[in-house]
Amino acid sequence: MSCKNSRNSSSDMIQQKMAHVSIQEAAAAAPIVSSYNDRIRPLLDAVDRLRNLKIMQEGIQLPTIVVVGDQSSGKSSVLESLAGISLPRGQGICTRVPLIMRLQNHSSPNPEFFLEYDGKVVQTDEENIPNSIVMATDEIAGDGKGISDNPLTLTVKKNGVPDLTMVDLPGITRVPVHGQPEDIYEQISSIIMEYITPEESIILNVLSASVDFTTCESIRMSQRVDKTGQRTLAVVTKADKAPEGLLEKVTADDVNIGLGYVCVRNRIGEETYEEARGEESRLFEKHPLLSKISKSMVGIPVLAQKLVQIQATIIVKCLPDIVKKIDEKLTWNIESVNKLPKVLTSVSDALTSFMSIIGSAKESLRKILLRGEYDEYPDEKEMHSSARLAELLDKFSGKIQADHIGSDSKNQFLIDEISVLAEAKSIQLPNFLPRTAFLTLLQRKIKCVSAMPFECVDSAWTYIGNVVVSVLMKHAENYPQLVVPTKRAAQNLIARRKQHLIDMMKDLIEMEKLTDYTCNPEYMVLCNKFISFQPQLMRIMEDYYQPSKLCIDDYGEVDVAHLRSQGRVVQEAFDLKMRLVAYWKVALKRMVDNLALHMMFGINNLVNKDLEKEIIEEVMGKDGRGLDRMLGESPSISEKRKRFMNSIELLKESKDVVSDIMDTIASDVDY
Numbered sequence: 001m002s003c004k005n006s007r008n009s010s011s012d013m014i015q016q017k018m019a020h021v022s023i024q025e026a027a028a029a030a031p032i033v034s035s036y037n038d039r040i041r042p043l044l045d046a047v048d049r050l051r052n053l054k055i056m057q058e059g060i061q062l063p064t065i066v067v068v069g070d071q072s073s074g075k076s077s078v079l080e081s082l083a084g085i086s087l088p089r090g091q092g093i094c095t096r097v098p099l100i101m102r103l104q105n106h107s108s109p110n111p112e113f114f115l116e117y118d119g120k121v122v123q124t125d126e127e128n129i130p131n132s133i134v135m136a137t138d139e140i141a142g143d144g145k146g147i148s149d150n151p152l153t154l155t156v157k158k159n160g161v162p163d164l165t166m167v168d169l170p171g172i173t174r175v176p177v178h179g180q181p182e183d184i185y186e187q188i189s190s191i192i193m194e195y196i197t198p199e200e201s202i203i204l205n206v207l208s209a210s211v212d213f214t215t216c217e218s219i220r221m222s223q224r225v226d227k228t229g230q231r232t233l234a235v236v237t238k239a240d241k242a243p244e245g246l247l248e249k250v251t252a253d254d255v256n257i258g259l260g261y262v263c264v265r266n267r268i269g270e271e272t273y274e275e276a277r278g279e280e281s282r283l284f285e286k287h288p289l290l291s292k293i294s295k296s297m298v299g300i301p302v303l304a305q306k307l308v309q310i311q312a313t314i315i316v317k318c319l320p321d322i323v324k325k326i327d328e329k330l331t332w333n334i335e336s337v338n339k340l341p342k343v344l345t346s347v348s349d350a351l352t353s354f355m356s357i358i359g360s361a362k363e364s365l366r367k368i369l370l371r372g373e374y375d376e377y378p379d380e381k382e383m384h385s386s387a388r389l390a391e392l393l394d395k396f397s398g399k400i401q402a403d404h405i406g407s408d409s410k411n412q413f414l415i416d417e418i419s420v421l422a423e424a425k426s427i428q429l430p431n432f433l434p435r436t437a438f439l440t441l442l443q444r445k446i447k448c449v450s451a452m453p454f455e456c457v458d459s460a461w462t463y464i465g466n467v468v469v470s471v472l473m474k475h476a477e478n479y480p481q482l483v484v485p486t487k488r489a490a491q492n493l494i495a496r497r498k499q500h501l502i503d504m505m506k507d508l509i510e511m512e513k514l515t516d517y518t519c520n521p522e523y524m525v526l527c528n529k530f531i532s533f534q535p536q537l538m539r540i541m542e543d544y545y546q547p548s549k550l551c552i553d554d555y556g557e558v559d560v561a562h563l564r565s566q567g568r569v570v571q572e573a574f575d576l577k578m579r580l581v582a583y584w585k586v587a588l589k590r591m592v593d594n595l596a597l598h599m600m601f602g603i604n605n606l607v608n609k610d611l612e613k614e615i616i617e618e619v620m621g622k623d624g625r626g627l628d629r630m631l632g633e634s635p636s637i638s639e640k641r642k643r644f645m646n647s648i649e650l651l652k653e654s655k656d657v658v659s660d661i662m663d664t665i666a667s668d669v670d671y
Contacts, residue, residue: 040163040308041104043315046661048102048165050322055654058647060325061198063314064167065307068192068218069206071171074237077266078206079168081300082307083156084273085113088130088137096141098151098191099133099168106157116153129154145180149191162304164311166204167195172217189221197225200318202259202310203232209263210242213255229258233310235303239263243289250297259310262303263293277301316665323658330651337644340637341478354619357482358612361475365607368467385467389460389599396456397592400449413558416441417573417580418566433576435516441580442587443513449588453505453595460599461498468494468611480636482619489618493610497602504598512587523586529553530578537574540564555581 047062056062069075076087076094083103088094106112114123115136124132133154141148147170169192176184196203203222207213213234222232234257239246250261265283267276277300284290284298296302341353367373372386382388417437424437468490476482533552540546541564548561563570 040312042661042664043312044102044104044163044165046657047315049657050654051100051165053650053654053657055326055650058329058651060322060329060654061200062322063200063202063311063318064195064198065164065202065204065311066192066195067166067168067204067206068196068221069171070208070211070216070218071173073171073206073208073211073216073218074266075168075171075206078235078237078264078300078303079166081264081267081273081276082162082164082166082304084158084161085126085129085156088134095168095170096137096145096147097170098149098195100151100153101164101166101168102153102155103161103164103166104155104157105161105163106159108157109159111156111158113157114155116155117150147184147187147191149194162308164304164307166307169195172221174217192218192221193225196222199231200314201231202314204307205232205234205257207234207236208242209236209238209246209249213249216255219255223256226258227256229256231259231314232257233259233306234261236261236263237266239290239298240265240283240287243287247289247293250293260306261297262306263290263298264300264303319658319662319665323655323662326651326655326658330648330655333644333648333651337641337648340641340644353479354482357475357479358615361472362607362612364471364475365468365611368471369464369603369607383467383470385464388463392456392460392463393592393596396452396595397588400452400592401588412562413560414563414566414570414573414577416444417576418569421569421572421576433572433579437576438516438580439513441576442516442583445580445584446509446513450509453509453591454502456595457498457501457505457599461494461501464603464606465491465494465498468606472615478637485618486615489615490611492618493606493614497606497610501595501598501602505595508591508594512591516583518583518586518590520586520590523582526554526582526585527579530555530582531575533578534571534574538571541570 050062067075067079076089079101080087083101111126112123113126113129114121115132116122117136117140122132122136133152136152140150140152151167170188172185172188172192174185176182181187195201203226205216205218205222207216207219213219223229226232234250234255236246236250246263250263253261263284265276265280267273268279271279280299284293284295290298364376367376368383368385372384374380374384377383420437420440421434424434424440426434469487472486472490473483476486530552533550537550537560540548540550540560544564548559548564549557550560551557566573
């Protein structure tokens with residue numbers, strides 16, 4: 001059974017009471033009314049009230065008897081026999097929408113019938129029920145042969161009917177007839193699975209005695225959601241048409257029908273329902289084969305009794321779980337309403353809320369961008385800004401230094417330096433390196449990497465902009481009138497900050513081109529280290545028999561064979577080269593450091609100084625009346641609040657309904 005965890009004393013009491021009412025006694029009752037319908041009616045009324053309140057739209061399932069069967073299995077005949085009324089008949093699918101049948105035993109001799117759909121209530125009479133159902137179905141699903149999952153409720157208040165609420169679903173068909181959609185089977189299957197999947201559903205599987213039960217599509221569907229059959233009851237129709245082997249089929253139970261079988265005879269022709277019951281009773285009493293089937297497994301009265309008993313049991317078992325789910329949903333809705341912004345009725349309210357939004361957004365940005373905290377976004381790595389910005393800078397540093405190494409032509413070692421020295425000659429002492437040669441080579445190197453800092457700046461500030469906008473939108477989401485100006489203010493400020501850093505990097509690059517200076521002692525350490533390889537180079541130059549490879553620490557191996565014909569200028573070129581390599585290493589680190597320092601300085605100013613001012617100016621507008629736009633609630637928030645409040649009201653009313661019936665059960669000593 002469903003609702004396994006919802007055991008309580010009320011459930012035990014009602015089941016014990018039900019055990020005293022035998023199936024055989026029910027079969028003899030007049031005509032098919034349970035002897036304890038007066039006890040069941042309050043339970044059904046409570047569930048029907050919950051269904052009318054549309055509590056299922058809140059995700060809370062209700063105990064339901066769901067009637068399924070293959071097309072032409074005799075489903076309509078069974079329902080007609082239980083309700084004592086006629087339903088639409090004809091070729092193809094007669095039930096095109098879920099038909100909720102509410103049967104209520106009515107002591108008055110004057111029966112009542114009415115249909116409910118699309119918020120309307122339509123009264124009808126017994127003779128016109130089929131036509132009324134057809135007209136309502138056409139209105140819901142169209143006047144063709146298509147189907148719809150919008151339900152239609154038929155209420156039958158009539159003397160002698162069992163107290164039952166059932167949902168009749170379209171019969172399963174695989175081959176679409178003319179006028180039906182090609183995917184009719186998939187549509188029907190989808191509706192059936194939606195209704196039979198919840199554990200609160202009892203599946204009434206209607207099978208024709210003339211078919212092999214193992215091949216029935218309705219059996220296959222129910223087995224997918226109820227493998228052990230613990231919530232499936234089978235009613236076998238047309239027993240008089242195929243009596244051979246029926247006893248073996250219902251006792252062998254090859255298809256796991258956990259709640260048992262009931263065999264019935266369909267009403268034939270113009271028989272009244274009373275005449276049909278008499279013929280059915282005689283059939284199972286007198287027929288040489290069918291009379292061997294246990295009397296607890298035959299006849300519409302037995303079916304009615306079983307359904308009433310099963311229905312009552314499942315309702316009582318599920319009530320505690322329904323109360324729990326209502327409480328959980330109610331708590332969640334109340335918390336959601338409390339999280340919505342309060343309705344602003346004055347400019348002072350608007351100003352207070354506005355400044356609160358800016359303050360909370362700034363604090364979030366301080367945590368994310370300045371302090372490296374990410375507790376607000378533990379699973380969103382893109383919002384872990386300190387780590388992401390460090391990765392960007394590491395990537396830039398690695399790329400700019402790798403590009404420098406790659407741009408040095410080791411196959412033509414010192415050729416550029418020799419060429420530049422030749423053009424930088426002047427009237428001066430021979431043991432002085434010309435500064436113009438050093439600057440010329442330095443400017444060439446800077447030109448090779450000059451685009452990289454700007455690429456890094458663009459990537460970094462684009463990322464920062466995304467983080468800032470994301471945080472601002474999160475804090476302003478309940479005030480849609482603030483979203484556009486706040487986002488625009490942030491984007492404008494980010495664009496200016498990015499351009500400011502780009503301009504600074506341009507100046508830094510120009511300074512590196514014009515001035516060869518550093519006080520970093522690493523320069524002299526590297527310079528002396530590199531120049532110390534000069535004697536080894538000169539020995540290779542003078543001795544043609546030595547290997548022409550020179551390995552310089554922190555620079556790499558070079559071939560110098562092509563330099564042996566260059567004379568003493570090689571010594572000057574090597575000196576120039578090594579000084580430049582040492583200086584360039586320092587200059588590159590300085591470029592990375594400057595970019596990082598200026599970027600963090602810009603982020604700090606953005607968060608602590610500029611952002612608030614920019615947003616206030618953008619929101620307030622030139623006329624200073626921008627806060628007026630916050631007065632009154634936006635349509636989206638108003639609709640959300642209304643939806644929550646309607647849900648809370650529905651859940652409270654539903655909780656009262658369930659609590660009342662549970663109190664009734666607990667106080668009824670007869671249970």
